[in-house]
Each structure stands twice: as structure tokens, then as C-alpha cells.
Amino acid sequence: MKTLVNTIANTNTNFNNTNKMEKINVAAASQLVAGNRAEEQEEKTNLRVIKIKPAGNAKMFRTLAKAIAAGATTLIVTTRVDVAGCGYVWFGIRKGYTELDGKLLLNAQIWNYLMAFLMGKELPEVTEFEPDREICCQSEWLAEVAAEVEKLTAITSEEYNESEEGIGYLAKKYHFSNGKVVMPAEAMEDITDLLN
Structure with missing residues (x-):
């Protein structure tokens, strides 16, 4: 006992x-x-934010690559499609309390470079700076990008912002070791609809 x-x-x-x-x-x-x-x-x-005016895609990419070589630690990319049907990202590259912001038109090489940096992998060489012009439908392309990014990280967050007019927007962010990919926000009438 x-x-x-x-x-x-x-x-x-x-x-x-x-x-x-x-x-x-x-x-x-x-x-x-x-x-x-x-x-x-x-x-x-x-945070000190410096906006870079577009000076051609090759020059913008070289600026980004130079910032990374100088020790930038965080990259934030927001995917978009321009009026010409080209996929692009607004990027913010940070080192300490300074961020350089700019627009970079996408092609497969540039996208692979961005994703390699975000994941902390070896950076591939980029030799082609012209954008891919195969995007015919913005929503389909953005859905493909989201599906690709979801395969690479399980860490996500969502942020809801409401305008003064009462229109709400829900943005999804995919987090990586060296930054994040932000998808365009979706309009929502009522955030509480997500609870149903």
C-alpha cells in the first residue's frame, strides 16, 4: 500500500x-x-522609408540585389498586376530601421530570386529582366501565386482594415524566415461573416 x-x-x-x-x-x-x-x-x-522611383526593371533589380549584398535582412513583397497585364511586386527591403521601397516587374528568374531570399536559400543568378507577359487574367494569376507560396510556408496571418466609407479589406500574408509575401486584399462587407 x-x-x-x-x-x-x-x-x-x-x-x-x-x-x-x-x-x-x-x-x-x-x-x-x-x-x-x-x-x-x-x-x-x-522606420525610415525611402521610395525609389522606377528607373527601369534591370536597374531596380540591381538596386534590390545590392541592398541584399549590403546586409539587408527583411524583404516584403506585395503581388500585383499592372494595366499592361504584367505581374509585379511592390517590395520593401530592410536593414535595421531603413527600408527601400520600389516596384519590380516579374519574370520567372526574378520571382525565383525573391523566393530564394525569403526562404534563406542560395540566391540564383538573374540574367533576364524583361517581364513575363503571359498573364491574361489577374485573379487567376494571383490565385496561382498564392497556391505556389502556400506550398512553401505554413505560417500565415491575415489583417483586416476598414476604410472610412465602411468597406473592409482582408489581406493574407505568408511569412518566411527573411520576410513575407502579401497578397492583395479582398473587399469584405462584414468581417463577422468569417465566423459563420
């Missing part, structure tokens, strides 16, 4: 210790998330 009581006492102690460790892990994860959010907020507050 004494052995059974000791076994139960040891089991309870182990359970309590495990429970305490789980609570500590949850608290640590919460603190990490809160710390990351605080850093993001501080970075947004102190």
Missing part, C-alpha cells in the same frame, strides 16, 4: 511539474509574441 501511495504521489508530482512546464512554455511563447509585436511596432515608428 505504501508503494502505491508513493507511486501516486510521484505521479502527481510529475503531473504538476509537467503542468507547470506547459504553463511556463505558454507564458514564454506569449512573451516572445508580445516582444516581436513590440519590436515591430517600434520598427514601424522609427
Whole structure:
């Protein structure tokens, strides 16, 4: 009987210790998330953003590549399609509290370069700077991009913003080790529809 009581006492102690460790892990994860959010907020507050006027796709790509070679650590790309039917990204490349923003027309080589940087992989050589002009339907192309990016990362977040006119927009972001891909926001009449 004494052995059974000791076994139960040891089991309870182990359970309590495990429970305490789980609570500590949850608290640590919460603190990490809160710390990351605080850093993001501080970075947004102190961020120096420099917009680069378009100077040709090759020059814009070289500027991006030079920033990466100079130690830029974070890349944010937002996918779009222009009036000529070319896919492009608005990019922001950051080092510390400075961000360079610009527009880069896409082709397969440039897209592969951007994705390699985002994933922390070896950067491929880019020799072609002319955009692909095969995009015929914006929504289909953006859906293909989203499907491709979803295969590369499971970490996503969504952000809802509402205009003064009451129109809401939901944007999905795909997070990588060196930045994120932001898809164009979808208009929504009521964010609570997502709860149904």
C-alpha cells in the first residue's frame, strides 16, 4: 500500500511539474509574441522609408540585389498586376530601421530570386529582366501565386482594415524566415461573416 501511495504521489508530482512546464512554455511563447509585436511596432515608428522611383526593371533589380549584398535582412513583397497585364511586386527591403521601397516587374528568374531570399536559400543568378507577359487574367494569376507560396510556408496571418466609407479589406500574408509575401486584399462587407 505504501508503494502505491508513493507511486501516486510521484505521479502527481510529475503531473504538476509537467503542468507547470506547459504553463511556463505558454507564458514564454506569449512573451516572445508580445516582444516581436513590440519590436515591430517600434520598427514601424522609427522606420525610415525611402521610395525609389522606377528607373527601369534591370536597374531596380540591381538596386534590390545590392541592398541584399549590403546586409539587408527583411524583404516584403506585395503581388500585383499592372494595366499592361504584367505581374509585379511592390517590395520593401530592410536593414535595421531603413527600408527601400520600389516596384519590380516579374519574370520567372526574378520571382525565383525573391523566393530564394525569403526562404534563406542560395540566391540564383538573374540574367533576364524583361517581364513575363503571359498573364491574361489577374485573379487567376494571383490565385496561382498564392497556391505556389502556400506550398512553401505554413505560417500565415491575415489583417483586416476598414476604410472610412465602411468597406473592409482582408489581406493574407505568408511569412518566411527573411520576410513575407502579401497578397492583395479582398473587399469584405462584414468581417463577422468569417465566423459563420
